Structures are given as structure tokens and as C-alpha cells.
Amino acid sequence: MAIVFEKPKALTDAELHYCPGCTHGIIHRLVAEAIDALGVEGRTIGVAPVGCAVMAYNYFACDMVEAAHGRAPAVATGIKRSLPDRIVFTYQGDGDLASIGMAETVHAATRNENITVIFVNNAIYGMTGGQMAPTSLPGQVTQTSPYGRDVKTAGYPIRVCEMLSQLDAPEFIARVAVNNVKNVKNAKKVIEKAFRNQVEGKGFSLVEVVSSCPTNWGLTPQKALEWVETKMIPYYPLGVYKDKSGEGNKE
């Protein structure tokens, strides 16, 4: 009998701990599919963050390192500098990457470290129970912005792709979403490119994945995906922000 669908080899058999309707599962799968497609599982080393994906080290079948909060790009730098022929990726959330780890993110990008960064933006701290994130939208109600994010006191959300694409160094910066089939299919292509760039030695490739958090947004999974479409994507437009050596790029 022909096999028409199976679990990617780069995922273990461990059951995911994520909440019902959370899109981390889809993103894990897309990362694993990219690793499978390139046939690099045996030489890939992943770095897990602190946040909802902290236990990603149980889910990816490649060698894994668990980093301190926000430090994944620095840890990945160490791994890649030690083993330049290995494929090194980080998997980080918005608090991890854009708040406590912003310095590590920006500097890994400006060194054009030949690593792949998967940045899951769901506009909230999920693991700790729904606090305001650096990417929470203006007016967004969270546990620590109970009256809505007031930009006068809490500042504005950070658009990571727009900011990083101002740097000279990084190879590839793109934003995708996983709220519908069309976007998931596109995200798969873009994530695979971000890994292929590394295999080809091109340098720092970051994919921001606009994601949902039904539990902490207080929405059903379906309403949460609608919220991604109507609230998140207008603030965080999808697209390729930088593709230094990509086709059609005259830079």
C-alpha cells in the first residue's frame, strides 16, 4: 500500500504538550519537514528557548540544546562556530527573541551567523500565563495590560522583521503565518528556504511565524485564527523583507 502521509522523520514520537488549537504543532512539523526535505537530520543541532516551546528538545529527533531565556542565538553561535558543517537552528517565541533576547538576536543577525532562526510571534507570553509581550498589539488585553496595552506607558509593539532588515548583514528575513492552508503552504516553502540558505552557507536566516494563542487570548481556536487574520497580519504584514542573494534581488 502506498504511504500518502506520515510524520516527519525529524520529529520524535513524544506527544506534544501544547494547548488545543495552538499552532506550535504546525510550526514544529514545518521545521521537521524542512529538515527531512534537505536530508540533514543527522547533522542538525537545534536550540530550544524558554517559553511554551521550552520542551522542543523532546520533539525534534536531532541533537538538541536547551538555552536560557533569550540566549538561543548566542548558544547557537557557539555551536555553529564549534561545528561549522552542522545545521544549527533556534526556535524562539516573542518574549524570548524580541524582549529579553533582543541583543542576542540583533547581534547574531549583524554577524550574519550562518544559522536559521524560527521566531514564533503570538503576541503574548504563553508559558507564564498570558502577559504582555513585546509584540502585543496596541490595546491588547493581557494579564499585565489588563486595561489594554497603553502605548503611552507600555510602548509600541516591535516589528522584528522590519527592524532586522535594516541591518546590512543578514541573508534572509521573512514573515509568514499559519492561520490557513494557503499561508501554511507558503510558510513551509519559506522555512525550507531558511534552512537551505544555511546548507548553502549563505548566512543568518530568520522566519517570523505569526501564530495564535487561543488559551491566553481567551478565544476558541477558530476565533483565534480569525484574530490572526484581522488583527495580527494587518500590524505584521507577511512577506520577504530581505533576501540578499535571492533571485530577482538587485541589491
Add this chain to the structure above:
Amino acid sequence: MAEKVLMKGNEAIAEAAIRAGCLHYFGYPITPQTELAAYMAKRMPKIGGVFLQAESEVAAINMVYGVASTGKRVMTSSSSPGVSLKQEGISYIAGADLPALIVNVQRGGPGLGGIQPSQSDYFQATKGGGHGDYHLIVLTPSSVQEMADLTALAFDLADKYRMPAMLLADGTMGQMMEPVVLPGESHATVEKPWAVTGTEGKRKHNVVNSLYLVPDELEKTNFERFERYAYIEENEARYESYMMEDAEYCLVAFGIAARVSKNAVVALRAKGIRAGLIRPITVWPFPKKPIAEAAGKVRVFVSVELSMGQMIEDVRLSENCKKPVYLCNRAGGKIPNPGEIIACVEKIAKGGDV
């Protein structure tokens, strides 16, 4: 016959580390460890190694964590305020049972403090520093020769016991020049089957991690780690004993304080006061046994420190309150001269308070 060269202490550490097979260095500029990073910046690109000036001390120690995860010898260096910033990473390195070397060329504190020599990071180095139950192997060089020798030893011990080691030096040790015979080439001889190097499809994935959400597992890990620590305390404490055979006044000092204390011991003996010195070379594990043994023979202990009195607590614990323990100290970047130590011991000998 090995050649003697004239080097600064900071440079001796760097060259000794390279000879010990450390080809990865991550740091951030700070005085007074500057020459170490400068030496690495110059040498590493010529020998196929990695020198990387990180965006912060925090990033540097996490790069160290990354390389250590792959099983290679790796180090960072800093001075007191910078070492405070590294504590988070050091705790993770200890929690993930990774070998690495951290060098602290101490300066006065707290806060920004000063840039002159100090030993006031003793508590931080020996009692934990970061969060959680853990120790570092802490070595305290007292000469440029020891800056080199103890660097090589620190890598060996870190590998052997799968834990971070610290070279606890001070600004004087870092800046002074002395003749040194550099150690020969060496490298890790310990197998590291736990390292993340890629499975190559031949084994189950390795995971480097310090997270144990099940309390029973975390407790078990901590108990097992402390069994290892107990073995280290029993077997790896190092010290030098100087004129202790008939000593009545036992000075205890490490690093630059021990060098000044040695001169004081000789001068005190010329005055008819029988002084001796126990110089801890490791301060974790602390050389408890020689101090406990001395407690049965000497009249008093004098802890000579460049701090407000930190090691004195370990001296008291080791001699078990059998004899009085006095503090002879300078702080804030000042170093006592032999005369001050002599005066301190003479005052004690006359029954005065110090």
C-alpha cells in the same frame, strides 16, 4: 628543556589555554583582564581558532555554553562586574553538567567598584554565584607561572568532572610580568558521548539541558551532582604549606595576598615569632584538612585577604572554632605590604585586638 619567557599573567593564561587545546574564546572588554582577550584576538585567527567579541558578557557565556555542548574546550574571561553578568550562564553550564573555563581577574567592588586588584568575589566564586545548588572548581594562582599551570589543570578537571572551573585571579596577577615556563601541548582525553555533534542517524538524539519539571528528577540530579562534589572535596583540594612545621601563627592567604604573606612569615621568624602560611590553591574545594590539622598545633589563625573578610568563614569552618581566627585585610583595590601583616601578627602576639 622548556624555554622561559617573560609574560604578563593575563597573556600566560591565554597561551596556556591554547596549548591545552582551547580553540574557542568569547569575551567582552573589561579592565583588568584586557590583555587576555587581546592575546586571543591576535592568536586565534592564526591557528584556526575562534575569537569572538560578544555583544555582552551574557552573550559571551552563552556562546561558551554552546561550544561546551559540542564537547570542545572553551573559555571566557572577565573581571568582577562582568563575571556578575555571567552568573546566569554559569548556573546553566553547571546545571547541564558541561565543562568550561571562566577566568575572573578580580577588581574591587561592589558595583562598578574600581579597577585595582581585589579578592572580594570569593563568596561569589566559591558559594555558588548564580542561582541553584552548584559549585565550580575554583583555582587561585599566586604567580604568572601558576596562571599558566592552573589554566591547563582547570581544563583537565572540568573535563574529568563535567563541570565548569574558574580561575580566580586578581588585577595584580593579571598585570604583572614574570618569567614563565609554558606548559606543553595537551588536549581533552575524556570521552564526551553526551555532546551534541549531530546524531548522524547512528544514535538517539543527545539533549543538553538543565530543566527537570518533575521534582523527584531534579532532586535526584542534585543529589547525584553533590555525590560528585563530595568526591572532589575529598580528592582535589590543593594547597601549599610554608614553614608550618613549628608554626604558632598560621596565616591563611591565596593569590597576591599569599605572596605578601610569605614575605611577612620570613620577617616575623627573623623577629622570633614563629609564623607559617597555608596557601589554598583551590578555594573550592577548600583545603579543610591541613587547616583542621593545624588547629591542633597553632595558637591562632590569621586570614589575610583583599576583601572585608570572606575566606575567613571557610577558615573558621575548617578549624572548627578550636583556635581564634583573626582577619588582616585591605579592600577596595588596596594590597597590604608585609609591614602591615607583620604589625597585625605582632599585635595578636602581644594579646592585643586587631
